[in-house]
Amino acid sequence: MPESITPHTRKVGLIGWPVGHSGSPRMHNAAFAAAGMDWVYLPLPVPVNPKDRIGQAVRGLGALGFQGANVTIPHKRNVMSHLSDISAVARAAGAVNTVTVRDDGDLAGDNTDVWGFFSVLEEAGWSAHSGSALVLGAGGSARAVLTGLLEAGCRDVRVHNRTRTRAEELVRDFRALYPAASMRVIGSEREVSAAGREVDLVVNSTSLGMDPHIDTCPVAPDFPWRSGQWAYDLVYNPPATLFLSRAGHGGARCIGGMEMLVRQGARSFEIWTGRMPDLDLMRRELNLHLGFQTDG
């Protein structure tokens, strides 16, 4: 946070309901302060009711002098109808998590979850062009995952979800956008295991394993993990989930959800300010917010 907030302080924030639990204000304010920037990031709780509260809130951003805002549950999808320009990636993902107020007052929407998800995987060395993936889940984050994989050139994706119709709807939507890719819905546990033997990346985009349900896992204990395979869990609390622990024991290379969370925030920061924040600092602040041990 800046030492004092004045009429010149630039404002961004987090629109959602609830927002009190979020580490984003702490993470962004620490990064603004470290960079010597007179900016502040505020929690902006916006309920679903009365009707059109989200419309009133985003349309008011410019009038109140905000540079933009992050948008989280439950508004990521319904905010889209109030924006004048939406990036191709956000349209594919069907969700906006970053709004920018342009100089002319127009509102632009982007989705930094997609970049947050995929940049970690790419840096870790996974190749989308030659890779194949099994995505577990068909909710909002699964859409960001599929967008990241398919935009990067992955051409073999299987989707499994508890509610099969949701997986079918997801695959139908993405087939229309990425006709060159092979996409299949996987149903039974036996099919999930068979897919596990073939793909080189397994992504958990369900909420299974998340605190307090830390003893739940989206795949069976005998899932055929193998050496050289990749396991990516979007769940970030706890940092070491049952899914990753089993994958690691099976020889897979493991990626937790914390880095995606840091990077989606960092990318929003960059969109608003034109500067990349200190990623180590953001990571540390998020870990402290969640009560996790940090290295320094």
Ligand SMILES: NC(=O)c1ccc[n+]([C@@H]2O[C@H](COP(=O)([O-])OP(=O)(O)OC[C@H]3O[C@@H](n4cnc5c(N)ncnc54)[C@H](OP(=O)(O)O)[C@@H]3O)[C@@H](O)[C@H]2O)c1
């Ligand atoms: N690391 C990050 O930056 C990041 C970003 C976004 C989300 N996430 C995490 O990703 C997870 C999913 O988030 P989301 O936004 O996609 O949520 P969502 O839209 O509510 O989707 C939840 C998904 O989990 C499945 N699921 C929930 N309970 C289940 C159960 N008991 N058994 C089997 N499947 C179950 C749902 O299946 P049904 O369709 O059958 O209900 C659905 O596929 C959360 O843990 C969230 O914290 C992390």
